[in-house]
Amino acid sequence: MNNLVSIITPMFNSEKYIVEAITSVINQSHQNWEMIIIDDCSTDNSKKIVEKYKKEDPRIKLIIQHDNTGVAVARNRGIREAKGKYLAFLDSDDIWPKMKLSKQIEFMEKKNCAFSFTSYEIMNDSGEMTGKVIKVPEKVNYQELLRGNIIGCLTVLIDLDKVSDVKMPNIRHEDYATWLSILNKNDLSAQGINTPLAYYRKANNSLSSNKFKTISWTWNIYKRHLQMGFVESFYRLFIFGINIFKKYWNARVTQTK
Structure with missing residues (x-):
């Protein structure tokens, strides 16, 4: 179906x-979407909540995993079920403003691009905006992305007519590894929209908030996933660390303005 967006939500x-995540999708000005929610063996009321919305809106689909397999495997299950022209990702604790999809699709059609991403604003665990905005460049290619992950998973939109075989490796920092693979294999640049079109929830116990773990995961991507040598991996990690610092420093400066 033309301009159908498949939204993958583990x-x-x-x-x-x-x-909040489901409501932000329902409220999108672009209404041609399917939201594929993959439950990874929840033990709370998550499934019951989604079942309620699924009955009210057939665009919402629920896939139940019988084993807890992790976010990468769950996303891949959703990707296999996707029927859209466009592929998007929204985690269950993040939200979108209502113009997110329409503005991004319009941008991609105008630029004839295969892969786009946007700036995003950070909110706290309670959903209050912090004023911290992660800004993005106009574009980034494979070599530039090796310097640090500036692509927020919740902001990505991929044209599946132009990019095939999207699959996330089952490792930590799986989204970063995926963007690197897409840009490298397809020899393209991802196009950035420097407008916050997503809201990222930074939970108090968020794994990604631990920068030491992030650095460890990134080393694993360079050394094992991309099979770089020790010296190149160390050099890439050094540059990555500098850019991580700049990313969050710039976000802090934006907040104080």
Whole structure:
């Protein structure tokens, strides 16, 4: 179906947030979408909540995993079920403003691009905006992305007519590894929209908030996933660390303005 967007949402014990995520999709000005929610063995009321919305809106689909396999495997299950021209990702604790899809699709059609991403604003665990905005460049290619992940998963939109075989490796920092693979294999640049079109929830116990773990995961991507040598991996990690610092420093400066 023309301009159908397949939205992939992995879910695990998300009863606290999932209503906000679903509502932000339902409220999109672009209404041609399917939301594929993959439950990864939740033990709370997450499934019951989604079942309620699924009955009211057939565009919402629920896939139930019988084993807890992790976010990469869950996303891949959703990707296999996707029927859209466009592929998007929204985690169960994040939300979108209502113009997100329409503005991004319009941008991609105008630029004839295969892969786009946007700036995003950080909110706290309670959903209050912090004023911290992660800005993005006009474009980024494979070599530039090796310097640090500036692509927020919740902001990505991929044209599946132009990019095939999207699959996330089952490793930490799986989204970063995926963007690197897409840009490298397809020899393209991802196009950035420097407007916040997504809201990222930074939970108090968020794994990604631990920068030491992020650095460890990134080393694993360079050394094992991309099979770089020790010296190149160390050099890439050094540059990555500098850019991580700049990314969050710039976000802090934006907040104080």
